[in-house]
Amino acid sequence: MNAEAARVAGAAPSGAVAPAGAAADAAGREPLLELKDVTTHYGPIRVLHHVDMVIYPGEMVCLLGGNASGKSTTLKTILGIVRVSEGEIRFRGERVDPLTTSDRIERGMAVVPENRRIFPKMTVRENLEMGAYLRKDRKEMDEDLEYVFSLFPRLGERLSQLGGTMSGGEQQMLAMGRALMSRPKLILMDEPSMGLAPLFVERIFEIIKQVNDRGISVFVVEQNANVALSIADRGYVLQTGEVVLSGAAQELLTNEGMKRAYLGET
Ligand SMILES: Nc1ncnc2c1ncn2[C@@H]1O[C@H](COP(=O)(O)OP(=O)(O)OP(=O)(O)O)[C@@H](O)[C@H]1O
Ligand SMILES: [Mg+2]
Numbered sequence: 001m002n003a004e005a006a007r008v009a010g011a012a013p014s015g016a017v018a019p020a021g022a023a024a025d026a027a028g029r030e031p032l033l034e035l036k037d038v039t040t041h042y043g044p045i046r047v048l049h050h051v052d053m054v055i056y057p058g059e060m061v062c063l064l065g066g067n068a069s070g071k072s073t074t075l076k077t078i079l080g081i082v083r084v085s086e087g088e089i090r091f092r093g094e095r096v097d098p099l100t101t102s103d104r105i106e107r108g109m110a111v112v113p114e115n116r117r118i119f120p121k122m123t124v125r126e127n128l129e130m131g132a133y134l135r136k137d138r139k140e141m142d143e144d145l146e147y148v149f150s151l152f153p154r155l156g157e158r159l160s161q162l163g164g165t166m167s168g169g170e171q172q173m174l175a176m177g178r179a180l181m182s183r184p185k186l187i188l189m190d191e192p193s194m195g196l197a198p199l200f201v202e203r204i205f206e207i208i209k210q211v212n213d214r215g216i217s218v219f220v221v222e223q224n225a226n227v228a229l230s231i232a233d234r235g236y237v238l239q240t241g242e243v244v245l246s247g248a249a250q251e252l253l254t255n256e257g258m259k260r261a262y263l264g265e266t
Contacts, residue, residue, distance in 0.1 A: 025056055030093065032057045032186055032217050033078065038087035040077050047073045049241040050087070055186065060208070060218040062228040062249070064262055065238035071221040072114055074238065075188045078219070079111055080104050092185065106134050108185035112192060116175040120164025124155055127163045127174050131181030140183065148177040151207055169200040176207065180216075187211070189220040193227070205231055225262040229253045237262070 024030055033055040040048040047070050055061050065071050076082040078089060080101040089097040096104050105111075110131070118127050128148060132141050149156035152173040158166070163174055172192060179187050192208065193201040201224060209231045212218045222228035229235055229249040237245040237258070245258065252258050 029056045034090040036088050041085050047241050060212040060232045062232040062235045063221045064225050069238040070241040110179035110182045110184035110187050112175045112179045112189040114190040116171045118163040118174050123160050125159040131178035186217045
């Protein structure tokens with residue numbers, strides 16, 4: 001990662017004092033995001049159970065697991081839509097689990113939610129502007145808009161079209177563009193390939209890779225484990241709310257248990 005990418009990734013400047021509780025990796029990097037012993041509940045029902053996860057600056061990490069294993073809940077917990085009942089979450093060295101969702105977004109998280117959730121009655125331009133609602137730096141916002149159009153030329157051609165009239169693939173582009181408009185350090189994505197044609201799935205993952213190559217960290221929930229692991233750095237596997245497997249993406253791709261359970265091999 002070059003210096004610019006390191007800046008985008010939110011790496012602590014060299015010589016900075018390590019924040020309390022952060023676990024540096026072998027290369028001495030401090031985590032961008034850290035979940036420590038996180039348990040969550042929906043009412044009386046426990047969903048996540050003592051989950052530990054870490055994402056380092058610039059990484060792309062994927063979260064895999066079967067239906068109802070707690071993948072979406074993990075993202076919602078990171079964002080503060082679901083509160084932790086035990087454990088803590090740190091982002092860029094700061095404890096964020098007591099903070100509201102908008103405070104976390106202000107600190108550099110962005111989300112591409114399940115089923116995109118673009119604003120159907122707003123135009124493409126208005127949807128993109130919603131992604132930047134906390135910002136006041138007009139010049140940088142215009143630069144980011146240009147960046148989004150360079151990734152998704154179609155959005156630039158459709159600025160006045162209503163979001164709800166776009167195809168599923170276009171809405172996915174719009175949701176990603178909206179997330180990028182907040183100039184995030186970390187993008188959280190919930191099943192970006194859901195319901196898309198195979199050609200679009202590849203295209204979306206190519207673009208996720210390009211975004212990540214810029215130094216923006218990505219945490220992506222994905223059913224399509226093969227595609228996700230082929231471009232991710234690392235992965236975690238959840239089963240009924242617990243992390244049952246984690247490691248380098250290449251290792252997970254060749255792991256026998258993974259192959260049987262998630263990679264469509266017997
Ligand atoms: N708002 C809610 N209230 C109560 N229970 C919920 C709520 N949302 C999710 N759950 C339950 O929590 C568990 C985990 O759900 P979650 O949506 O996190 O799973 P997931 O791994 O994302 O599944 P999928 O692959 O279907 O998207 C499930 O048993 C689900 O029924
Ligand atoms: Mg889900």
